[in-house]
Amino acid sequence: MTTIAAADLTALSKVPVLQSNGANWLIFTSRFKNFIDAKLLWGHFDGTTTRPSPPAAQAEIDEWVKHESEARNYLGQRLEDSTFLQANTRTTVAEMWDYVSSRTTALSAHVVAAMQADFDNCNCGEKENVRTHLEENLKVKYFALLAVGVTMSDSQYATRIINSLPRYYQS
Known part of the structure; x- marks a missing residue:
């Protein structure tokens, strides 16, 4: 189970919740990416940090799973419920981020x-x-x-x- 430290909660609270209509996408992405960069987790969002394949050590796989869970939790905390429920069906954080980005930037x-x-x-x-x-x-x-x-x-x-x-x- 992933827990969020008090300092992280304070920093994360500065990131606005992404409105379901995407009206605050610019400020959301700027602040969210800065926060995630500081946590060294951006690779989980852009897909460059992938799950280690066998014969990777179990400790390496466990570390990736831990960071993937943290990244998923951080994103989930800053999405409105309807967007979160749709994004959360994705397997990886990179897929979640791609869904949220595509949905939001394809504004009608x-x-x-x-x-x-x-x-x-x-x-x-x-x-x-x-x-x-x-x-x-x-x-x-x-x-x-x-x-x-x-x-x-x-x-x-x-x-x-x-x-x-x-x-x-x-x-």
Whole structure:
């Protein structure tokens, strides 16, 4: 049985749960990969760390099984229930990751359109903090759009920034 140390739980809690519609895929994958890299488990996700074949020593096989279980547990902790239940039917963590990645990055046109509309309608209120709006709202939405393949020129992005600000910043 795999247990998660308190320090790991704290670090893992900084990784957002992947929303079933994939809306937070960019931030999820960035933080999750950083966490998994720090645990030296990424090979289980990309398939480069494979189960040792005979005549490997039993200790080597047991070590792989332990790390595979840890990797599966970490991923399972950061998936919504419906996604987890579907992904958990896969045999290896690499298969689970491939399923989650494929499912999430193959966003339908209406999800991408909704993300674009959310970006286009993201405006800073008259009494809101402009820095917070730009850094935590608009910029995150911009990078999420880039992650799903939406292209935008620098001038289009600059125009969107200006138009998202309160009127007194625009004159």
